[in-house]
Amino acid sequence: MTDFDWNLLLSVDWPEIGAATLDTLTMLGVSLLATVALGLPLGVLLYVTAPGQLRARPRLYAVLSFLVNVLRSLPFVILLIVLIPLTLLLVGTSIGVAGAIVPLVVGAVPFFGRLVENVLREVDRGVIEASQAMGARLPQIVLKVLLPEALPGLIGAATVTAVALVGYTAMSGVIGGGGLGDLAVRYGYQRFQTEVMVVTVALLLVLVQLLQSAGDRLVRRCRFD
Template sequence: MSSLLANVDWSEIAQAALDTLTMLGGSLVFTLVIGLPLGIWLFLASPGQLLERPRLYATLSVIVNILRSLPFVILLIVMIPLTVLLIGTSIGVGGAIPPLVAGAAPFFARLVENVLREVDRGVVEASQSMGATTRQIILHVLLPEALPGLIGAATVTTVALVGYTAMSGVIGGGGLGDLAVRYGYQRFQTDVMAVTVVLLLVLVQCLQSAGDRLVRRFTRK
């Protein structure tokens, strides 16, 4: 086993892992900041909800569906001009973050919408009967009641982002995916490919386990 890994540059592996964590952390923050409000608006504007707006809901749904339906590799390429405009480059860690957010935020928003639909309608109606405003219902009823589901949605999105970061290596996005493409695919160094795969699997498992623990902690018994 040690002979198989003798040619692995562990310093480069460490830097690639750090780049992956940086991409994941940066894109996750923007995904949550954009996706959560978008998901709330999708829920509120949908038919039969507090702020029913059919046209707004239809518009938001079309945007979300378009971004969700594009394969991420294609989205990476399509967004290159916009990424260069925003970041100044389309490669490296910084260049990967805009398409990561564009791919993950709509996905998270739709999950948020579905989670909020699961909140007991009676609790919302009771709050309305007591004179609560829409803002109060969102902050003190919907979000607290849906918290375990929202944490689960964030966990699913985070795991998906790990896969997206790996795919960003196709256009030189950096991280473990880029390392796997350059060494494992282009140079046929299967040892490097194996290490990157194992590290990605470990990262996904750790993230999923942490998310599951948080869901159990905040689930009301």
């Protein structure tokens, strides 16, 4: 890198970069917690109501699966715009960190729910049948058999979702969602400050790598403990 390039990096407003990074981490943390809290029950419900499963409800499963597929098929940028009225109703603003969290959660919940369903399908059927033979009820099977057996896969699914949410937070900058994405749009794109774009992209890449490494480590620990 040339001296000129280094001078460009030195001219970046690092306090603002730090504030934007904190905003991105806030959006990621809150939306990931909400996504897991809502997406895990959704995934379990999809699994147990699927044809041939523990509480097969083909019609209910078809409706849930259709809604999940619809939400997953919408590009996130479009979802951001479509959900502006709902976001205004729930949090009173459609911009900033608070305004970005609602569409982040709505976009990620069906994604994580489908991942959870697929992970649960990988659980050994024999373990479930053995618990049924011992008289376990559905809540006991879910809480004491399904979820513990699928824990490594669930952590992996949460990791994939967290990485996807990093990209969503960046895209939310298109409508002033705050964070590094917003900074990249306002300075890197609209004002042609390439150095800001470079820094924000580098920070997003580092964040993704850290999330993936932490998730992989947790998965290995769960599998071998």
